[in-house]
Amino acid sequence: xxxxxxxxxxxxxxxxxxxxxxxxxxxxxxxxxxxxxxxxxxxxxxxxxxxxxxxxxxxxxxxxxxxxxxxxxxxxxxxxxxxxxxxxxxxxxxxxxxxxxxxxxxxxxxxxxxxxxxxxxxxxxxxxxxxxxxxxxxxxxxxxxxxxxxxxxxxxxxxxxxxxxxxxxxxxxxxxxxxxxxxxxxxxxxxxxxxxxxxxxxxxxxxxxxxxxxxxxxxxxxxxxxxxxxxxxxxxxxxxxxxxxxxxx
Numbered sequence: 001x002x003x004x005x006x007x008x009x010x011x012x013x014x015x016x017x018x019x020x021x022x023x024x025x026x027x028x029x030x031x032x033x034x035x036x037x038x039x040x041x042x043x044x045x046x047x048x049x050x051x052x053x054x055x056x057x058x059x060x061x062x063x064x065x066x067x068x069x070x071x072x073x074x075x076x077x078x079x080x081x082x083x084x085x086x087x088x089x090x091x092x093x094x095x096x097x098x099x100x101x102x103x104x105x106x107x108x109x110x111x112x113x114x115x116x117x118x119x120x121x122x123x124x125x126x127x128x129x130x131x132x133x134x135x136x137x138x139x140x141x142x143x144x145x146x147x148x149x150x151x152x153x154x155x156x157x158x159x160x161x162x163x164x165x166x167x168x169x170x171x172x173x174x175x176x177x178x179x180x181x182x183x184x185x186x187x188x189x190x191x192x193x194x195x196x197x198x199x200x201x202x203x204x205x206x207x208x209x210x211x212x213x214x215x216x217x218x219x220x221x222x223x224x225x226x227x228x229x230x231x232x233x234x235x236x237x238x239x240x241x242x243x244x245x246x247x248x249x
Contacts, residue, residue, distance in 0.1 A: 116225030149243035
């Protein structure tokens with residue numbers, strides 16, 4: 001979604017990178033000739049996250065003092081707070097199994113949060129302002145949900161779709177299939193709609209009065225960015241938890 005004006009991706013030249021000529025693909029339509037803005041902004045967000053992780057890791061050091069928190073607010077402390085917050089969120093919603101999902105949930109938290117927050121920075125369009133990005137995140141959760149379910153239960157995982165009694169299967173299977181297919185649709189549309197709406201409102205107010213009012217809208221934008229990140233990961237944890245839970249017989 002392009003809004004015109006100054007853009008970091010245009011300054012760096014990411015939007016002028018040519019992509020391989022793939023022509024028209026089934027179900028996907030005509031492939032773009034140049035890197036789409038949402039991809040370029042996503043790459044910038046990932047580069048920023050990697051840089052912060054690298055700098056935070058360097059501050060850990062290799063001595064025994066590395067386990068002692070700094071006595072002042074540093075990048076290391078901020079990153080540790082994020083990791084600790086994700087771990088507590090996992091334990092509160094998934095119990096002891098929560099730490100097994102720290103990488104996928106932590107990755108979603110960091111990418112979605114920083115993507116959402118980038119919308120309040122002049123010159124950035126948040127990657128989550130595009131349905132392509134949010135759908136990719138939602139489909140990742142969708143496929144990993146069933147991967148973890150099959151890994152945990154094997155073929156018995158299919159009983160999640162048939163219900164407690166075999167004679168209910170003709171009724172339960174279509175209902176469960178519709179419910180599971182609606183999950184990525186719900187996740188992607190909710191995140192995309194809220195971030196797109198918030199970013200559009202911010203741009204309108206900034207164009208009308210570029211001083212006082214945008215500060216208030218920016219604070220609201222930060223609040224929306226955090227809330228929508230929490231909503232996405234909380235629903236994702238509920239899906240993962242339901243996939244790996246053991247049904248009582």
